[in-house]
Amino acid sequence: MTTTLSPTASLSFGVELNPQPLPPAERGAILANPGFGKRFTDHMALATWRHGEGWSDARVTSYGPLQLDPASAVLHYAQEIFEGLKAYRHADGSVWTFRPEANAERFQRSARRLALPELATPDFVESLRALVGVDKAWVPEPGETGEKSLYLRPFMFASEGFLGVRPAQEVTYCLIASPAGAYFAGGVKPVSLWISTDYARAGSGGTGAAKCGGNYASSLAGQLEGAEHGCDQAVFLDSSTHTTIEELGGMNLFLVYKDGRLVTPELTGSILEGVTRSSVLQLASELGLRPEERRIPIQEWKDAAAAGELAEVFACGTAAVITPVGELKWEGGSVDHRGPGHVDEVAMRIRSTLLDIQYGRTEDTRGWLTRLV
Numbered sequence: 001m002t003t004t005l006s007p008t009a010s011l012s013f014g015v016e017l018n019p020q021p022l023p024p025a026e027r028g029a030i031l032a033n034p035g036f037g038k039r040f041t042d043h044m045a046l047a048t049w050r051h052g053e054g055w056s057d058a059r060v061t062s063y064g065p066l067q068l069d070p071a072s073a074v075l076h077y078a079q080e081i082f083e084g085l086k087a088y089r090h091a092d093g094s095v096w097t098f099r100p101e102a103n104a105e106r107f108q109r110s111a112r113r114l115a116l117p118e119l120a121t122p123d124f125v126e127s128l129r130a131l132v133g134v135d136k137a138w139v140p141e142p143g144e145t146g147e148k149s150l151y152l153r154p155f156m157f158a159s160e161g162f163l164g165v166r167p168a169q170e171v172t173y174c175l176i177a178s179p180a181g182a183y184f185a186g187g188v189k190p191v192s193l194w195i196s197t198d199y200a201r202a203g204s205g206g207t208g209a210a211k212c213g214g215n216y217a218s219s220l221a222g223q224l225e226g227a228e229h230g231c232d233q234a235v236f237l238d239s240s241t242h243t244t245i246e247e248l249g250g251m252n253l254f255l256v257y258k259d260g261r262l263v264t265p266e267l268t269g270s271i272l273e274g275v276t277r278s279s280v281l282q283l284a285s286e287l288g289l290r291p292e293e294r295r296i297p298i299q300e301w302k303d304a305a306a307a308g309e310l311a312e313v314f315a316c317g318t319a320a321v322i323t324p325v326g327e328l329k330w331e332g333g334s335v336d337h338r339g340p341g342h343v344d345e346v347a348m349r350i351r352s353t354l355l356d357i358q359y360g361r362t363e364d365t366r367g368w369l370t371r372l373v
């Protein structure tokens with residue numbers, strides 16, 4: 001057993017090395033063409049929380065199936081939260097991550113909403129350091145696309161085997177890691193959106209602002225409906241009036257006006273506060289844009305697109321970074337803000353600004369990067 005511990009972390013992740021790591025040649029083949037979320041590194045981090053005792057048994061161990069009691073509360077009552085961030089290899093071989101404190105704090109907010117225990121920020125960051133330290137060979141070089149990374153997926157769930165309905169008294173924290181290629185294998189291409197009016201992903205007082213699996217489960221029917229209408233993604237509206245834009249199933253949304261306004265739905269309690277969203281808002285003014293957070297009627301999008309006032313629309317999130325949006329469709333209609341020769345100039349400029357910071361290709365003036373290895 002070897003141990004690493006940063007000075008402020010209270011959990012120490014002991015390391016039990018995988019006796020059968022993937023041979024380097026096979027790992028190399030995966031890193032050459034990683035896709036997204038299909039292959040995982042040789043190890044995972046785990047910790048257990050028990051009511052009255054707190055966190056213990058923190059360790060890095062071989063990646064593999066978990067043993068779960070069939071009565072585990074998560075399988076019945078969906079008491080689960082997760083996070084998503086990435087590890088980036090810089091030109092000098094060092095490995096960094098982007099604003100992990102923001103993810104740690106969101107994980108704590110999600111935990112409070114789902115009645116799960118909080119994991120302190122230093123312990124959250126320590127788990128990333130411990131796993132990426134052991135699996136550093138799995139962090140790809142950025143490659144030709146300049147955007148390969150190691151996707152990190154922390155999650156926490158009710159592992160207590162008990163069918164009574166109350167917050168679980170035994171909870172598991174787990175961190176897994178998956179090499180990720182450019183999200184759009186054939187280059188960035190705009191997605192079409194379906195306005196979901198029959199389904200909402202979240203409602204007032206619900207869990208929309210928490211990053212929990214249940215929100216994704218409830219977004220799938222809307223996604224399917226969109227796919228049946230030939231759309232790539234669904235855009236969800238507020239659940240009470242069905243008139244204002246909230247977000248996609250897993251990405252926040254921005255409208256770019258020709259007059260330089262960069263508008264995104266304000267945080268209403270049912271929208272997930274993306275780290276990418278927050279970073280875009282902070283970068284906006286230095287890119288010559290005027291950020292606005294407010295309620296956006298879906299009618300405003302339709303009207304602005306038809307009137308030629310809308311320059312671009314894009315979605316954002318850690319996995320795909322910035323994704324331009326093209327056509328907007330709904331039951332009985334559609335609109336497309338893109339004229340002939342359209343280029344998503346603003347979306348692509350924000351995209352490369354973010355990627356350049358993340359991969360250390362430009363100076364990190366905001367202290368957004370944390371070194372992991």
Ligand SMILES: *Cc1c(COP(=O)(O)O)cnc(C)c1O
Nearest residue numbers: 250251252272274275276317318
């Ligand atoms: C994770 C997530 C996002 C994007 O958040 P980032 O921190 O930018 O990755 C947006 N919407 C939903 C519903 C999400 O779960």
